[in-house]
Amino acid sequence: MSNLAKAKELYxxxxxxxxxxxxxKHYHQDCKIIEATGEVRQGKDAQRKALEDWQNNFVKEMHDGGVDAITADEQQNITMVESWTDLTNQQGERLKMAEVAVQKWQDGQIIQERFYYNS
Incomplete structure (x- = not known):
């Protein structure tokens, strides 16, 4: 399966x-996640905790989401995804969040992911 197909499956x-x-399924045990804020998380356990915290402490309700653009450089094992999420946060504010993720793949999984968004 190509990296592009794996990225599409992920989303x-x-x-x-x-x-x-x-x-x-799609993140490597030794993944490195780099947020637009400069925060870096190293390893799958750290990223898992961040995702769980985001779901449990930030998101009150998910409304919708999607991918606007997705592409890959298969020779460099890189995918790039422009996506958005429509949600209500714990404070009751409805937000439409947009970001670009640049993902580097190794052994069929994401080894590094860097996000670009307005923080």
Missing amino acids: DMMAQGKMMDAFE
């Missing part, structure tokens, strides 16, 4: 509400 799983299943 399809998230759209079906299977964010943690998608994470477990």
